[in-house]
Amino acid sequence: MDLINSHPVLDFSHGRKVSFSFDGRDMEGFEGEPIAVALHANGVRVYRNTPEMKRPRGFFCAIGKCSSCFMVVDGVPNVRTCVTPLVRGMKVETQNGRGTVSLLEGEVS
């Protein structure tokens, strides 16, 4: 992982290392840290493709305010991965377009 090894001022204490998947690939990250941070540490910078222009998007604000980091997590689309904690075994996928939600009535795009 792309971590800062030594720092003159800060000490980083990470939680437990857990595995998760990104688009079917196995990755490792720290439990409880944001999903998008774990992906970035694994060299992943593209989190979704926009609905109309199909443009790639990654981090922007990292505080849950801009919607740039929406991804599909355990089947749920539009998850703000910059503020959603990583859980062991999570299935994280690149979001293409708006994503699909299962409603009681059936599937709506």
Added chain:
Amino acid sequence: MREFKPDVLVVGGGPAGLSAAAEAAGAGADVLIAEGDLHLGGQLVKQSHKFFGSKDEFAGTRGFEIARILREEIAQYGDRVSTMLNTTVSGYYPDEKLVTAMIGEEEYVHISPQRIVLASGAQERLIPFPNNDLPGVYGAGAVQTLMNVYGVVPGKRVLMVGAGNIGLIVSYQLLQAGVEVAAILEAMPRIGGYWVHAAKVRRLGVPILLRHSIVRALGDSVVTGAMICELDEKFSPTGEAWKVDCDTICLAVGLTPSNELLWQAGCKMKYVPFLCGHVPFRDKNMRTSNADIWMAGDVCGIEEASAAMIEGRIAGMSAAASLGFKVSSDNFEQYQTRLGNLRAGEVGEKIRLGVSDVMVDGWEASA
């Protein structure tokens, strides 16, 4: 659905919100802090440098340590302050005086507080240029979150846009984290931040290019470089643009108040350039035109953590007092004096002018 009924709801657990919570709980009120992020502290947790400002407001202490001190202060009130993390306040319904929030992505809750202190801070500005949506174009806050909170390398070579305090400090922090800074661009003919910060990065060999800006970001799926150019007196590009190799473009082009909830609450607002956006009118207790809502910190005008903490104390105290809790008028006067001192002199001039534009004598008197 879970429902909460605190005396005082504090929205946002940055320096302003934590200070408000401490004062309100200190006076005896039951306080609930709703914080959208996974930790308390707001901007402070990302700041590894020693703060400037006044001694009363922890000047000389590193930002993340100030956050710890404030967390310890509220911890001493035990159950009187409860905190909900990963909880974003999403709506305010004035007729029902009802606040709605999302815990994580799944749980929706109702909060019916007696009083609200809004301390939701600020969000970053974006500037227009082709490809500004490419992954690798990050706000300065995002870069800081990655490297200072989670210890993740944000990139190998960064182009910084903006030479205000944030651009300068984050450049220095990047160097501390072992990341190369290609250059710092500044559209204005002079450096906006404090000279000490500029001197530090210059000594480490980072060029600060005044009267320069970014023309476009380069790359197909992620940033691979940037075209930059010089600007003339009218801020139009002049001469030929040239390429800077970088994998990250960090935008430090200013903040604007996160004022959505104030709009929803129908607070009387005004656009004040010196305070960097639309901000609410207020009395000296930090009460808005909505009698149930107070506010503090960057949400009522972009300033500094030092001012945010005092505003928070004033707001928390006044909100508690309005519920009949006993507060000390000596402390109140002291906070007002400290706030005045912070804004004194040349550096505080813009803030003073901005604040005077939206300050009312008192809502009761003007109603």
